[in-house]
Amino acid sequence: MPENNKIKKKDITDKIVSLCKRRGFIFQSSEIYGGLNGCYDYGPLGVELLRNVKEVWWKEMTFRENVEGIDASILMHPRVWEASGHVEHFSDPMVDCKECKARFRADQLEESDCGNKGYKGRKAVKCFEEGKFTEARNFNLMFKTFIGPLEESSSIVYLRPETAQGIYVNFNNVKESSRQKLPFGIAQLGKAFRNEINTKNFLYRTREFEQMEMQFFINPAEDLKWFEYWKEERMKWFIRMGMKKEKLRWHVHEKLAHYAKAAVDIEFEFPFGWGEIEGIHNRTDYDLMRHTEFSGKKLEYFDDVTKDRYIPYVIETSAGASRSFYAFLCNAYDEEEVEKENSDGTKSSEIRTVLRLHPLLAPVKAAVFPLVNRDGMQEIAVKITEDLRKKFKVFYDDSGAVGRRYRRQDECGTPFCITVDSETLYDDSVTIRERDSMKQERIHKDRLNEYLNSKLNDN
Numbered sequence: 001m002p003e004n005n006k007i008k009k010k011d012i013t014d015k016i017v018s019l020c021k022r023r024g025f026i027f028q029s030s031e032i033y034g035g036l037n038g039c040y041d042y043g044p045l046g047v048e049l050l051r052n053v054k055e056v057w058w059k060e061m062t063f064r065e066n067v068e069g070i071d072a073s074i075l076m077h078p079r080v081w082e083a084s085g086h087v088e089h090f091s092d093p094m095v096d097c098k099e100c101k102a103r104f105r106a107d108q109l110e111e112s113d114c115g116n117k118g119y120k121g122r123k124a125v126k127c128f129e130e131g132k133f134t135e136a137r138n139f140n141l142m143f144k145t146f147i148g149p150l151e152e153s154s155s156i157v158y159l160r161p162e163t164a165q166g167i168y169v170n171f172n173n174v175k176e177s178s179r180q181k182l183p184f185g186i187a188q189l190g191k192a193f194r195n196e197i198n199t200k201n202f203l204y205r206t207r208e209f210e211q212m213e214m215q216f217f218i219n220p221a222e223d224l225k226w227f228e229y230w231k232e233e234r235m236k237w238f239i240r241m242g243m244k245k246e247k248l249r250w251h252v253h254e255k256l257a258h259y260a261k262a263a264v265d266i267e268f269e270f271p272f273g274w275g276e277i278e279g280i281h282n283r284t285d286y287d288l289m290r291h292t293e294f295s296g297k298k299l300e301y302f303d304d305v306t307k308d309r310y311i312p313y314v315i316e317t318s319a320g321a322s323r324s325f326y327a328f329l330c331n332a333y334d335e336e337e338v339e340k341e342n343s344d345g346t347k348s349s350e351i352r353t354v355l356r357l358h359p360l361l362a363p364v365k366a367a368v369f370p371l372v373n374r375d376g377m378q379e380i381a382v383k384i385t386e387d388l389r390k391k392f393k394v395f396y397d398d399s400g401a402v403g404r405r406y407r408r409q410d411e412c413g414t415p416f417c418i419t420v421d422s423e424t425l426y427d428d429s430v431t432i433r434e435r436d437s438m439k440q441e442r443i444h445k446d447r448l449n450e451y452l453n454s455k456l457n458d459n
Contacts, residue, residue: 012271012330012333013201013202013271013272015333016154016202016271016329016330017202017335019333019353019355019411020043020046020329022411023045023411024043024044024045024046025042025043025045025046025049025329025363026040026041026042026043026202026203027040027041027042027043028040028041029041030148030242034110035291037199038196038205038206038207038208039207039208040203040206042376044363045363045364045412045413046325046363048324048347048363048364048393049329049357049361049362049363049413050210050321050322050325052112052360052361052362053321053324053325053328053361054141054189054210054212054310054321055299056241056323056360056361057189057212057237057319057321058187058189058212059099060237061187061189061212061214061317064211066180066183066184066185067184067185067186067187067214067216067431068174068178068180068184068185068186068187069186069187069188070166070170070174070186070187070188071168071188071190072163072166072167072169072170072188072190073166074159074190075147075157075158075159075161076154076157076158076160076161076165076166076169077157077349077458078157078158078370079294079295080165080169080291081158082163082294083290083291083293083294083295084165084168084287084290084291085258085290086142086158086161087142089172089258095128095133095134095135096133096134096135097114097127097132097133098132098134099127099132100114102114110123110125114126114127126368134155141161141194141195141196141199142158142159142193142194142195142384143158143159143193143194143195144156144157144158144159145157145158145159158192159192159193159411160191160192161192161193161194162192162211162213162318163188163189163190163211163213164215164287164316164318165235165287166188166190166212167186167188167215168215168287168288168291168299168314169291169295170186170300171186171217171288172255172297172299173419174186175301180225181304182217182218182219182301182303182312183216183217183218183219183222183226184216184217185214185215185216185217186214186215186217187212187213187214187215188211188213188214189210189211189212190210190211191208191209191210191211192207192208192209192210192211193207193208194207194209196208201270201272201275202326203322203323203325204270204272204275204279204323204326206322209319209320209321209322209323210317210320210321210322211318211321212318212319212320212321212324213316213317213318214316214317215283215314215315215316216230216314216315216316216317217301217313217314218312218313218314218315219303219310219312219313220284220285220310220312220313223261223282223284223302223315225315226315227262227280227282227315230280230315230317231250231264231280231348233317234266234278234280234317234319235248235250235266236276237267238266238277241243241328241358241360241361242328242331242332242356242357242358242361243268243327243328244331244442246330247268247269248267248268248269249267249269249274250264250265250267250341251264251266251267251268251274251276252264252267253265257281258279258286259281259283259286259287260282260284261282261283261284261285262281262282263279263280263281263282264279264280265277265278265279265280266278266279266280268327268330268331270326270327270330271330274332276323276325277319277320277323277324278317278318278319278320278324279316279317279318279319280315280316280317280318281315281316281318282313282314282315282316283313283314283315283316284313284314285310285312285313285314287314288300288312288314289311290309292311299311300312328357328358328361329355331354332355332357332413333353333355334353334354334355334356335351335352335353335354336351336352336354337349337350337351337352338350338352338438340403351413352407352410353407353410354411354413354435354436355410355411355412355413356409356413356435356436357413357415359455359456360456361413361414362413362414362415362445363393363412363413363414364393364394364395364409364412364413364414365392365393365394365414365415365416365452365456366388366392366394366395366414366415366416366417366418366448366452367395367396367397367403367405367409367414367416367417367418368381368384368385368393368394368395368396368397368417368418368419368420369381369396369397369398369402369417369418369420370419370420371402371419371420371421371422372396373398375422375425376425377420377421377422377424377425378398380424380425380445381396381398381420382396384418384420384430384445384448387448387449388448388449388452391449392452393451395409395412395414397409402419405417406433409435410435413435414435415434415435415436415455416432416433416434416435416452417432417433417435418430418431418432418433418448419431419433420445423442424445427444428443428444428445428446428447429442429443429444430442430445432448432451
């Protein structure tokens with residue numbers, strides 16, 4: 001892309017948010033009531049992209065011999081969260097501004113904007129230095145609710161802040177029912193909830209989100225080998241799914257969580273800067289040990305060969321489906337200057353906005369157009385659409401000039417556009433236009449299923 005056409009980072013978030021609303025990827029939750037901060041709804045295209053991210057991840061993780069899947073309940077016994085350390089440790093330091101009454105995380109004042117509208121561009125840390133903040137106090141991030149008709153301490157339960165604990169408490173159940181031998185993993189997709197003090201950066205930090213987690217249970221003597229293995233596996237997955245290598249990096253944790261022996265993050269360069277999209281952690285035997293202690297049930301493994309009995313170590317891969325969705329959107333967003341032909345035969349340039357999503361992730365796999373709405377082209381295009389919909393998510397569009405229809409699909413990330421034209425009426429061939437290169441080729445309409453299958457399988 002020419003230098004003068006490169007997208008400025010400070011503009012890209014606004015453009016992505018606008019595109020998400022305009023094309024039906026993301027809507028503000030409860031928008032007609034003014035919205036609910038930190039909560040979003042996935043529109044027609046957004047729900048397809050999110051579903052595709054989760055489906056591709058699920059196949060990557062569970063379509064292998066030594067990983068099983070589960071779907072644990074969101075509500076769990078409150079002792080689970082005592083055992084895991086969330087009741088004691090899962091909190092952020094919170095401060096309030098005495099002047100504007102805004103609330104901040106104490107460890108994020110340098111990157112947070114002042115809440116006083118009269119101090120435009122001022123960072124909250126300046127107000128802190130002037131003594132305008134309250135003393136920091138810990139704020140637990142778990143949402144609390146009650147089971148049963150009475151709101152009393154004995155009926156308190158929590159909305160889970162992570163999906164991992166549902167895996168740990170089911171270790172024995174999965175091991176015995178699946179007859180797995182170590183090493184083996186348990187994967188889960190599901191909702192998690194965190195009562196964040198401040199949500200920010202669009203979808204990056206929200207109060208309700210989905211996680212894609214896999215806990216891999218191993219012999220403690222092999223923890224380094226499997227830690228390195230899953231690091232490389234997870235980085236390769238993001239690259240295979242279209243992430244630009246230069247937008248990914250490792251972040252090694254020097255200060256470790258209380259349960260961890262080693263921890264690294266895969267970070268993506270968002271418009272606001274680098275941010276975590278997946279963590280790979282060596283959690284040792286902390287979780288199974290704690291649940292053994294709190295429940296009184298032994299969560300251990302007996303090796304039939306060596307006759308050793310031990311509590312396994314855990315290598316965790318933990319990604320956010322919602323956050324990965326946002327990263328894939330940012331990675332795919334592009335603008336380029338292209339030539340267009342005007343109605344008078346002259347040529348000019350225009351800016352093409354395109355989502356260069358991996359075909360497996362794209363919400364719509366193909367769009368079908370009749371060139372004009374006459375001579376039976378519509379009927380042929382509708383029949384092609386109906387045939388393709390048996391296997392693929394396909395969109396039909398007969399409104400406006402074909403060039404305008406191409407641009408609409410480019411913004412939606414649709415990898416292939418199929419046009420029925422006058423030549424189709426004579427030889428049953430159609431034009432297929434590829435999104436990224438904009439190159440066109442003609443094939444017989446009866447080969448479209450085969451064509452799309454081959455393109456998706458090649459990726």
